[in-house]
Amino acid sequence: MSWQGVLADSITSAAGVEERFPGTAAAIDETARRYPMRINSYYWGLIRKVGGPLWRQAVPSQLELDDKIGVVDPLAEESLSPVANLVHKYPDRVLFLVNNQCAMYCRFCTRKRKVGTRRMPISDAGIEAGLDYIRRTPAVREVLMSGGDPFLMSDERLDWILGELRAIPGVEIIRIGTRTPCVLPMRITVRLTKILRRYHPLYINTHFNHPAEITPQAAQACTRLADAGIPLGCQTVLLRGVNDDPQIIRDLLCGLLKIRVKPYYLFQGDLTRGANHFRTPVAVGLAIMKSLIGHVSGMAIPVFAVDAPGGGGKIPLLPDYKISYGRELIFENYCGRVCSYPDVTGR
Numbered sequence: 001m002s003w004q005g006v007l008a009d010s011i012t013s014a015a016g017v018e019e020r021f022p023g024t025a026a027a028i029d030e031t032a033r034r035y036p037m038r039i040n041s042y043y044w045g046l047i048r049k050v051g052g053p054l055w056r057q058a059v060p061s062q063l064e065l066d067d068k069i070g071v072v073d074p075l076a077e078e079s080l081s082p083v084a085n086l087v088h089k090y091p092d093r094v095l096f097l098v099n100n101q102c103a104m105y106c107r108f109c110t111r112k113r114k115v116g117t118r119r120m121p122i123s124d125a126g127i128e129a130g131l132d133y134i135r136r137t138p139a140v141r142e143v144l145m146s147g148g149d150p151f152l153m154s155d156e157r158l159d160w161i162l163g164e165l166r167a168i169p170g171v172e173i174i175r176i177g178t179r180t181p182c183v184l185p186m187r188i189t190v191r192l193t194k195i196l197r198r199y200h201p202l203y204i205n206t207h208f209n210h211p212a213e214i215t216p217q218a219a220q221a222c223t224r225l226a227d228a229g230i231p232l233g234c235q236t237v238l239l240r241g242v243n244d245d246p247q248i249i250r251d252l253l254c255g256l257l258k259i260r261v262k263p264y265y266l267f268q269g270d271l272t273r274g275a276n277h278f279r280t281p282v283a284v285g286l287a288i289m290k291s292l293i294g295h296v297s298g299m300a301i302p303v304f305a306v307d308a309p310g311g312g313g314k315i316p317l318l319p320d321y322k323i324s325y326g327r328e329l330i331f332e333n334y335c336g337r338v339c340s341y342p343d344v345t346g347r
Contacts, residue, residue, distance in 0.1 A: 003187040007103060007152075009041040016044075017059060031060035035274055036116035038105045042217070043183045050212040053242045056278075057106055057209060063277040064107060070273035072113050076311035085122065086130040089311055092141045096130050098122065098161055099148035103184035108239060108275040110307075115148050122148075131164050138170045144205075146177040151187050155195055162199045174199060177235075179207040185221035193228040205233045205264060209243050211251040219259040226260040233264030236302065238285050239278045240269075246291040253292070253300040263302035268317070271309050282306070282317065290319040294334025 001009075011017060013032060014025035016039075028037070039047070039058045047054045073079075077087045077095075085097035097111075100120040105112070114120035134140050143165055150158060165171050180187040196202060204225055208214060225232055234256050236243070243249055253263045266289070269279040289304045305314045323330040329341040 001186075003184055003189070006040050006042050006184060006186055011039045011044060012037055027062040028060045031062060031064050035060065035064055035107070035112050036105050038102065038116070040103055040184055042186070043104050046212060046215070050210075053210045053248075054212060056241050057108070057239070058104055060107065061277070064274040067274050067276040069271070069276045071271045071309065072273045074271040074273075074309050075110060075307055076309075077111075080311050083129045083133050084126055085120070086133055088133075088137075088140075089313060091139055093144065094134060094137075094140050094142075095144050095146055096134075097147050098127060098130075098145050098150050099153050101152040102147070102149045103152060103180055103187070106179070108237060108269065108272065108278045110270045110272050111148075112272060112274055120148070127161060131161075131168075134165070134171065135168050141170055142173040142175065143171055144175040144177060149178050149180060150176050151178045151180040151184075151192070155192055158192075159195050162195070162202075166199050173201055173203065175203045175205060177205050177207075181206045181218055181221040181225070181232075182208045182213050185215070185217040188221035188224050190224065193224050193230075196225070196230060197228040200229060203231050203233070205235050206261065207235050207237075208252060208256060208261070209236055209239060211248065211255050214252070214255040214259060222259045222261055232261040234261045234302070235265045235267060236263065237267045237269060237278075238280050238288070240280050242278070244280045244284055244288075246288050249288050250292060250296060253302065254296060257297070257300050263300055265314070266302040266304045268304070268306040270307055286317060286319050289317075290334075293319065 014028035017025070017028060037060050043054070043058060047058060080087050080089050082088055087095040087097070089095070100115055100122050102115060105116050109115060134143060145161070162174065165174055222232055236252065238244060243252065249266070256263055266285065268282060268285055269275065285304050292301050304317045306317060307314050321331045321333070323332065323338065327343055329343060331339055333339050
């Protein structure tokens with residue numbers, strides 16, 4: 001079946017879930033009226049095999065509506081948008097939201113306030129306005145295309161936007177954020193990779209949260225992208241009841257390396273309205289990072305970070321190994337042995 005066929009065969013209401021999980025319909029439909037639901041047939045097949053960790057990512061919950069702590073726009077993206085659907089937070093980079101659809105609507109999404117709804121209109125005129133802003137802003141040397149998911153656009157539309165960006169002299173790097181290698185891997189076709197490889201230097205950040213998502217189909221999708229010369233990174237979100245466990249994260253990160261995806265970020269959950277039930281204490285993430293460092297390859301270790309509320313940007317969070325710091329740095333290594341390093345005085 002084509003990727004369009006798999007996407008068309010999606011569950012968008014409780015009717016497709018009730019048959020296996022009776023009694024869930026009312027809460028699912030009530031929540032989906034505010035935050036849209038889409039579970040394509042590929043990912044639904046994984047949910048049926050694995051259950052809980054994947055179910056929680058995909059199926060609406062009453063907890064989303066009960067959230068009184070989360071913030072509608074936690075990263076202040078709207079106030080950092082000089083034109084609609086373009087966020088200019090860092091001096092040399094912009095986030096360009098080019099599509100409002102996803103292959104699956106993740107229940108923890110930072111942009112769940114608008115993705116998949118009429119509150120996020122995307123048009124040719126809007127894309128042109130974003131391109132014009134980038135052309136007029138020479139400080140911008142890097143563009144991250146996101147959404148929604150850019151790979152839910154047609155090949156032709158994606159080709160057009162990439163071509164326009166690559167024609168801007170100041171744009172050195174193009175990145176694409178997509179979850180399709182994980183949730184709709186058949187979207188990564190040979191034709192798509194032929195288009196993408198024309199626009200190097202091009203980087204792709206994808207998004208796996210659980211080792212059960214690393215399937216043969218996902219591996220083939222990532223192999224096609226890597227064989228096209230595209231470096232792949234993964235931005236994982238730490239989620240309560242999904243992956244807030246050292247062994248699960250370890251298996252995920254090592255599994256990603258096997259399919260040629262470099263773990264990039266492990267994110268502390270954002271303060272998103274409707275997603276507070278996914279957040280874990282920061283101490284949980286720090287403990288997971290401490291369980292990784294020295295025990296798995298450095299290639300498999302992501303940066304644990306929090307995206308600061310209010311548009312403060314990504315802040316790395318590290319376990320504390322330092323005991324004291326004077327003329328010598330006294331610290332513990334990964335297995336608890338006390339070590340020292342003599343500091344250099346002067347310049």
